[in-house]
Amino acid sequence: MGYHDSGYLVPMSPNLEKTRASINQDLKFDPLSSTYEADNDLKRAQIARTFISDTMTVPTTEMYAYGVHGTLGDAVYYEPSTIALEAHVAKITGKEDGLFMPTGTMSNQIGLRTHLTQPPYTIVCDHRAHIYTYELSGVAFHSGAQLIPVPPQNGHHLTVDDVSRSVVQGSDVHFAPTQVISLENTLNGTIFPQYDIVPISEFARSLGIKMHLDGARLWHVAAETGMSLKELCDPFDSVSLCFSKGLGAPVGSILLGTKEYITKARRVRKLFGGGMRQTGILAASVAYALTHHFPLLPRVHILARKLEKGLQDIGVTILSGAETCMVFYDATSIGTTYDEIAEKGLQLPSPLFLGGSRLVVHIQTTEAVIDDFLELVAGIAKERKKAGFVKAEMNGVGQYRDVYVHRHWSISKSK
């Protein structure tokens, strides 16, 4: 026991050198296994055979070799590579400024929070939207906002008709006015036709309602259609884009908007705990992705279309088409379940990693993997047919069905 310099009684370990050495020893930590290189090679091989999501795409050694040269600033104060990235993406999307975020969820939630001024208020969106289904009621939690989730009449995307019937306006005190319309492109991998986005935007602007775009996968729309990002983003006041999905960067998204809006969003980002420090390596990894991975997207879409055609040839019902990098299919249409397909996929000599109804192709998917998957499904379909399965005639009973069937899966913890 002894007195510290401050005069307060602080138990100073009597054998300070020894205890410090002991603590140093306890804290030491080397998570790299002796086979780390082989482990990562195996992981990369597995990612090539994973259809669960494009969030799983992994940084390459080339990306890291580039990324480590990013600048060393503190992004809460001033981090040059990160600022340069924000300025670049703002420029190509036709917005004034951008804000680097750790995730798409934070980007969307802060995007919405920063638009909303004084409750009560509502946000209109597609009922399949990520902000409604996968962000844990974020808008209610962070913003006290009510979402109005709208099923598009055409089953594919919202039109100005859908939106105008759903927005809340006027002086009736029963209702919370709509302050934001939030659209998503791509949604379930499908492309929201720009000719239907523009009228919604004109409608919104005529009423002083803000437009937000969840453009996590907007890159795919640009790559597929050849429409510039600026044109795709013009109808929106704010846009959220992701780097860690199809583009393959390890971490990050970006929120874009006016300078005033982004300045406000920056404070909200700190409030959310999104003020990271030396993000230079993350920003530079993103730059690498923009340069080297974005051009690979058209090939990803071709593979997705091959997948769709192959499934159709087997007789599988397609629930949502391969407009970009995703296909949704109906396992029951060939007499099986997603669990059975996934389990059989794992048992292959070179395992496949599958989720539920959604199949996602990404920049690290190989063509051989597509072939293996189709072979697997064809095999099962053949078995079922032999066993007497007959595909039911679908008359369409008008019941809404969510094409996205999730399957509870887990990645082996040992890898």
Add this chain to the structure above:
Amino acid sequence: MSSELEKSRASIIKDVKLDLISSTAEADNELKRAQLARTFISDTITAPTKEMYAYGVLATLGDDVYHEPSTHALEAHVAKITGKEAGLFVSSGTMSNQIGLRTQLMQPPYTILCDHRAHIYKYEAGGAAFHSGAHVTAIVPQNGHHLTLDDIKGNVIYGPDVHFAPTEVIALENTLNGTIFPQEEITAISEFARSKGIKMHLDGARIWHVAAETGTSLKVLCEPFDSVSLCFSKGLGAPVGSILVGSQEFITRARRIRKLFGGGMRQTGLLAGCAAYALSNNFPLLPRVHALARKLEQGLKDIGVTILSPAETCMIFYDAPSIGTTYDEIAERALKLPEPLFLGGSRVVTHIQTTEAAVDDFLKLIADIAEEKKKAGFVKPQVNGDGKYHDVYVRRTH
């Protein structure tokens, strides 16, 4: 495929591409490192070294929303050394604290009790109110150094009186302004809290410094708390990240809240690898950092500068007016030195990348200014103490 489409795609590819690494990147970063060695504004600015990156890039490639092995191993390791059941890697100390509090708080109305200088109260943008709808009772410690059981008892709220929002969490901070909270007092507060069913949270962003300075194990330091937040990106020098530790049940709930906050990052192996490198290689450097801070303090005292808060670990707070100058003047002159120094306000922070030469240069600058002011007739006023509270942390916009 139409050549029209091919042309538009090529044009977009050209627009999208971005090269952030200039031909002078290596030299720029060398210069930056030299500047960090002379920066006293904060320890958050510590930069990853080449060795740290070389190690970090070898870590695993999982997706942390599902399963990321290096990140998971880091969480388990820090949980173990702090004596907790589980850990959760998050993007910042603010997120760690706010998620920690949100996960402890059960049902409003409720109050969080903390020191009025606490980070969770002053520097988290109103987080406790925003994220949790919590009222915060911010106490001015009677001894001016740390909260005591007496302070807590005088401010805690419990009981059936409907006017009041019961205290559900007592949140302490160690270090606070770089000072060490005596563990005996913490233990007494914890026993009291537990007897009332009140939770204990520790903002231990810089708890590493307490362990390094006193030789007390992290387990002992963390034992009085139900949840603890520790930072990797400050004194330990990792690029990004903090960690929240607590019971398995608590961390399971916190993980969902992390997703809600938008903290579910993807391939965090690199970041976990850098944190591991920091624990192994940078943690042992902290005692030297403290020795530099004490040298700084002694040097300032010798010049006649009033010390507002002493160098118990890596920070010292000093009073510029006590030698007749301002923080702005000192900082501006520091920038003009042949080898500039980068200064904030009253707070001076030493870190693992601070050089002794930088400390000497800072003391020389202060000594020169003090000499000038004395020559110009400045006389340090006798301070009698008028009992008015004075926040030692004077910030300067820089």
